[in-house]
Amino acid sequence: MFAKHLPPSAELPRVLALDEAAAAELPPEVELTRGDASTPGTFDAVVGRAAPARLATLRERLRPGGRLILAHRADPQSLLAALAAAGFIHCLVEPLDDFVLYRGERPPEGASVGRVQTLATQSPISNLRSPFVFLLITQTPNKPAWNLAPDEKVEWRAATMIDPETGRPALLAFSSLVKAVGFMQASILTRFLSEVNKIGKFRAGVARTWERPLILNPELESVRSLTFGPAYAVDPQTAVVGDE
Secondary structure, eight states: OOGGGOOOOSSOOEEEESSHHHHHHSOSSSEEEEOOTTOOSOEEEEEEEOOGGGHHHHHTTEEEEEEEEEEESSOHHHHHHHHHHTTOEEEEEEEOSSOEEEEEEOOOTTOOTTTSOEEEEEEOGGGOOSSEEEEEEEEESOOOGGGSOTTOOOEEEEOEEEOTTTOOEEEEEESSHHHHHHHHHHHHHHTOSTTOOEEEEEEHHHHTTOSSOEEESOOHHHHTTSOBOOOEEEOGGGSOOTTO
16 A cells, blocks of 8 residues: 555665554565654655644654655545645545545755645545546547537547656546536636547446546646646447436
Protein backbone atom coordinates (compact mmCIF):
# COMPACT_ATOMS: atom_id res chain seq x y z
CA MET A 1 0.00 0.00 0.00
CA PHE A 2 2.76 2.47 0.93
CA ALA A 3 5.79 1.28 -1.08
CA LYS A 4 4.52 2.31 -4.53
CA HIS A 5 3.99 5.89 -3.29
CA LEU A 6 7.54 6.45 -2.00
CA PRO A 7 9.21 9.44 -3.67
CA PRO A 8 11.99 8.89 -6.21
CA SER A 9 15.46 9.38 -4.79
CA ALA A 10 19.05 9.17 -6.04
CA GLU A 11 20.06 7.77 -2.65
CA LEU A 12 18.34 5.54 -0.12
CA PRO A 13 15.19 7.44 0.91
CA ARG A 14 14.97 8.21 4.61
CA VAL A 15 11.58 6.91 5.73
CA LEU A 16 9.82 7.23 9.08
CA ALA A 17 7.32 4.39 9.65
CA LEU A 18 4.71 5.28 12.26
CA ASP A 19 3.77 1.66 13.01
CA GLU A 20 5.14 -1.84 12.55
CA ALA A 21 2.54 -2.77 9.93
CA ALA A 22 3.69 0.12 7.74
CA ALA A 23 7.36 -0.75 8.30
CA ALA A 24 6.73 -4.33 7.22
CA GLU A 25 5.33 -3.15 3.86
CA LEU A 26 8.43 -1.16 2.90
CA PRO A 27 11.17 -2.51 0.62
CA PRO A 28 14.69 -3.10 1.99
CA GLU A 29 16.04 -0.27 -0.19
CA VAL A 30 15.13 2.44 2.33
CA GLU A 31 16.84 3.94 5.36
CA LEU A 32 14.10 3.02 7.83
CA THR A 33 13.33 4.67 11.16
CA ARG A 34 10.58 3.29 13.37
CA GLY A 35 8.88 5.80 15.59
CA ASP A 36 5.99 8.19 15.99
CA ALA A 37 5.15 11.81 15.27
CA SER A 38 7.64 13.06 17.87
CA THR A 39 10.66 11.40 16.21
CA PRO A 40 13.10 14.16 15.24
CA GLY A 41 14.56 14.45 11.77
CA THR A 42 13.75 15.62 8.25
CA PHE A 43 12.60 12.54 6.35
CA ASP A 44 12.03 11.96 2.65
CA ALA A 45 8.78 10.19 3.55
CA VAL A 46 6.57 9.47 6.54
CA VAL A 47 4.27 6.44 6.22
CA GLY A 48 1.66 4.77 8.40
CA ARG A 49 -1.88 4.74 9.65
CA ALA A 50 -2.81 8.12 11.07
CA ALA A 51 -5.79 10.47 11.37
CA PRO A 52 -5.88 13.97 9.83
CA ALA A 53 -5.51 15.52 13.28
CA ARG A 54 -1.82 14.57 13.15
CA LEU A 55 -1.07 16.25 9.81
CA ALA A 56 0.49 19.43 11.21
CA THR A 57 2.87 17.50 13.47
CA LEU A 58 3.80 14.96 10.80
CA ARG A 59 4.49 17.75 8.32
CA GLU A 60 7.34 18.92 10.53
CA ARG A 61 9.01 15.50 10.29
CA LEU A 62 9.45 15.93 6.52
CA ARG A 63 12.17 17.74 4.65
CA PRO A 64 10.94 20.42 2.18
CA GLY A 65 9.63 18.41 -0.77
CA GLY A 66 9.20 15.29 1.39
CA ARG A 67 6.12 13.13 1.10
CA LEU A 68 3.51 12.10 3.66
CA ILE A 69 1.83 8.75 2.87
CA LEU A 70 -0.94 7.83 5.31
CA ALA A 71 -3.93 5.54 5.59
CA HIS A 72 -7.14 6.16 7.52
CA ARG A 73 -10.81 5.20 7.52
CA ALA A 74 -12.65 8.36 6.42
CA ASP A 75 -14.38 10.01 3.47
CA PRO A 76 -11.83 10.55 0.67
CA GLN A 77 -12.93 14.13 0.01
CA SER A 78 -12.54 15.06 3.68
CA LEU A 79 -9.01 13.63 3.69
CA LEU A 80 -8.12 15.55 0.54
CA ALA A 81 -9.46 18.74 2.11
CA ALA A 82 -7.47 18.09 5.30
CA LEU A 83 -4.24 17.71 3.34
CA ALA A 84 -4.84 20.97 1.51
CA ALA A 85 -5.75 22.79 4.74
CA ALA A 86 -2.52 21.56 6.35
CA GLY A 87 -0.48 23.10 3.53
CA PHE A 88 0.42 20.00 1.52
CA ILE A 89 0.75 20.06 -2.26
CA HIS A 90 0.50 17.42 -5.01
CA CYS A 91 -2.16 15.68 -2.93
CA LEU A 92 -3.75 12.43 -3.97
CA VAL A 93 -6.38 10.18 -2.37
CA GLU A 94 -6.83 6.51 -3.23
CA PRO A 95 -9.65 4.44 -1.66
CA LEU A 96 -8.54 0.90 -0.84
CA ASP A 97 -10.41 -2.12 0.56
CA ASP A 98 -10.30 -1.21 4.26
CA PHE A 99 -8.62 2.20 4.29
CA VAL A 100 -8.24 5.34 2.25
CA LEU A 101 -4.65 6.15 1.37
CA TYR A 102 -4.02 9.89 1.38
CA ARG A 103 -0.80 11.50 0.28
CA GLY A 104 0.73 14.96 0.06
CA GLU A 105 4.07 16.71 -0.16
CA ARG A 106 5.58 19.42 2.00
CA PRO A 107 6.18 22.40 -0.33
CA PRO A 108 9.79 23.10 -1.32
CA GLU A 109 11.35 26.17 0.22
CA GLY A 110 9.89 29.29 -1.41
CA ALA A 111 7.09 27.43 -3.23
CA SER A 112 3.64 28.96 -3.52
CA VAL A 113 1.11 26.54 -2.04
CA GLY A 114 -1.70 28.28 -3.86
CA ARG A 115 0.00 27.68 -7.19
CA VAL A 116 0.41 23.91 -6.81
CA GLN A 117 -2.26 22.59 -4.49
CA THR A 118 -4.02 19.26 -5.09
CA LEU A 119 -3.84 16.96 -8.05
CA ALA A 120 -7.28 15.39 -7.68
CA THR A 121 -8.92 12.33 -6.21
CA GLN A 122 -7.51 9.40 -8.12
CA SER A 123 -9.36 6.17 -7.56
CA PRO A 124 -9.36 2.64 -8.96
CA ILE A 125 -12.71 2.16 -10.69
CA SER A 126 -13.39 -0.87 -8.49
CA ASN A 127 -13.92 1.55 -5.58
CA LEU A 128 -16.37 3.79 -7.44
CA ARG A 129 -19.42 4.67 -5.36
CA SER A 130 -21.29 6.97 -7.76
CA PRO A 131 -24.07 5.29 -9.85
CA PHE A 132 -22.90 7.13 -12.99
CA VAL A 133 -19.64 8.36 -14.44
CA PHE A 134 -19.35 11.23 -16.92
CA LEU A 135 -16.38 11.36 -19.30
CA LEU A 136 -15.08 14.08 -21.60
CA ILE A 137 -15.41 12.64 -25.09
CA THR A 138 -14.08 13.46 -28.55
CA GLN A 139 -16.61 12.04 -31.02
CA THR A 140 -15.65 11.29 -34.61
CA PRO A 141 -17.40 12.30 -36.79
CA ASN A 142 -18.57 15.34 -34.85
CA LYS A 143 -22.22 15.17 -35.86
CA PRO A 144 -25.52 14.98 -33.95
CA ALA A 145 -27.21 11.57 -33.95
CA TRP A 146 -29.94 12.66 -36.36
CA ASN A 147 -27.33 13.71 -38.93
CA LEU A 148 -25.47 10.41 -39.01
CA ALA A 149 -25.90 8.02 -41.90
CA PRO A 150 -27.29 4.58 -40.94
CA ASP A 151 -23.99 2.85 -41.71
CA GLU A 152 -21.71 5.64 -40.44
CA LYS A 153 -19.24 4.47 -37.81
CA VAL A 154 -18.96 6.60 -34.66
CA GLU A 155 -15.86 6.55 -32.45
CA TRP A 156 -15.62 7.89 -28.89
CA ARG A 157 -12.30 8.65 -27.23
CA ALA A 158 -12.17 9.87 -23.64
CA ALA A 159 -9.67 12.44 -22.33
CA THR A 160 -6.89 11.29 -20.02
CA MET A 161 -4.04 12.96 -18.14
CA ILE A 162 -0.70 11.45 -17.08
CA ASP A 163 -0.26 10.93 -13.35
CA PRO A 164 3.20 12.46 -12.74
CA GLU A 165 3.96 9.90 -10.01
CA THR A 166 3.10 6.69 -11.89
CA GLY A 167 3.58 7.91 -15.46
CA ARG A 168 0.29 6.21 -16.36
CA PRO A 169 -2.83 7.76 -17.91
CA ALA A 170 -6.00 8.29 -15.86
CA LEU A 171 -9.45 9.24 -17.10
CA LEU A 172 -10.83 12.68 -16.34
CA ALA A 173 -14.15 11.68 -14.79
CA PHE A 174 -17.06 13.29 -12.97
CA SER A 175 -19.77 11.99 -10.67
CA SER A 176 -22.45 14.34 -12.03
CA LEU A 177 -23.31 16.14 -15.26
CA VAL A 178 -23.22 19.49 -13.44
CA LYS A 179 -19.59 18.94 -12.41
CA ALA A 180 -18.61 17.79 -15.90
CA VAL A 181 -20.27 20.79 -17.54
CA GLY A 182 -18.66 23.18 -15.05
CA PHE A 183 -15.24 21.77 -15.87
CA MET A 184 -15.88 22.02 -19.61
CA GLN A 185 -17.11 25.61 -19.37
CA ALA A 186 -13.88 26.59 -17.62
CA SER A 187 -11.91 24.58 -20.20
CA ILE A 188 -13.56 26.37 -23.12
CA LEU A 189 -12.65 29.77 -21.70
CA THR A 190 -8.98 28.76 -21.45
CA ARG A 191 -8.90 26.61 -24.62
CA PHE A 192 -8.01 23.55 -22.59
CA LEU A 193 -9.10 20.17 -24.05
CA SER A 194 -10.19 21.90 -27.25
CA GLU A 195 -10.83 18.57 -29.01
CA VAL A 196 -13.58 17.49 -26.59
CA ASN A 197 -17.03 17.83 -28.16
CA LYS A 198 -19.26 15.66 -25.99
CA ILE A 199 -19.89 14.53 -22.41
CA GLY A 200 -20.68 10.82 -22.14
CA LYS A 201 -22.74 9.29 -19.33
CA PHE A 202 -22.03 5.72 -18.24
CA ARG A 203 -23.33 3.43 -15.53
CA ALA A 204 -20.86 2.50 -12.80
CA GLY A 205 -20.99 -1.16 -13.89
CA VAL A 206 -19.73 -0.17 -17.33
CA ALA A 207 -17.06 2.07 -15.84
CA ARG A 208 -15.65 -0.87 -13.87
CA THR A 209 -14.73 -2.59 -17.15
CA TRP A 210 -12.39 0.25 -18.15
CA GLU A 211 -8.66 -0.32 -17.81
CA ARG A 212 -7.83 3.12 -16.42
CA PRO A 213 -8.04 4.72 -12.96
CA LEU A 214 -10.08 7.89 -12.54
CA ILE A 215 -9.14 11.43 -11.70
CA LEU A 216 -12.51 12.12 -10.16
CA ASN A 217 -14.11 15.58 -10.08
CA PRO A 218 -10.90 17.55 -10.69
CA GLU A 219 -10.72 21.33 -10.64
CA LEU A 220 -9.29 22.73 -13.87
CA GLU A 221 -6.39 24.44 -12.10
CA SER A 222 -5.35 21.16 -10.46
CA VAL A 223 -4.77 19.38 -13.79
CA ARG A 224 -3.72 22.14 -16.20
CA SER A 225 -0.03 21.55 -15.46
CA LEU A 226 -0.29 17.81 -16.19
CA THR A 227 0.55 16.14 -19.50
CA PHE A 228 -2.23 14.86 -21.72
CA GLY A 229 -2.41 11.08 -21.95
CA PRO A 230 -3.50 9.01 -24.94
CA ALA A 231 -7.23 9.19 -25.60
CA TYR A 232 -9.03 6.10 -24.31
CA ALA A 233 -11.49 4.34 -26.64
CA VAL A 234 -14.94 3.71 -25.17
CA ASP A 235 -17.91 2.10 -26.88
CA PRO A 236 -20.72 4.63 -27.55
CA GLN A 237 -23.21 1.77 -27.33
CA THR A 238 -22.42 1.38 -23.62
CA ALA A 239 -23.41 4.98 -22.78
CA VAL A 240 -26.66 5.97 -21.09
CA VAL A 241 -28.92 7.91 -23.46
CA GLY A 242 -32.11 9.90 -22.91
CA ASP A 243 -33.36 10.52 -19.37
CA GLU A 244 -32.68 7.08 -17.91
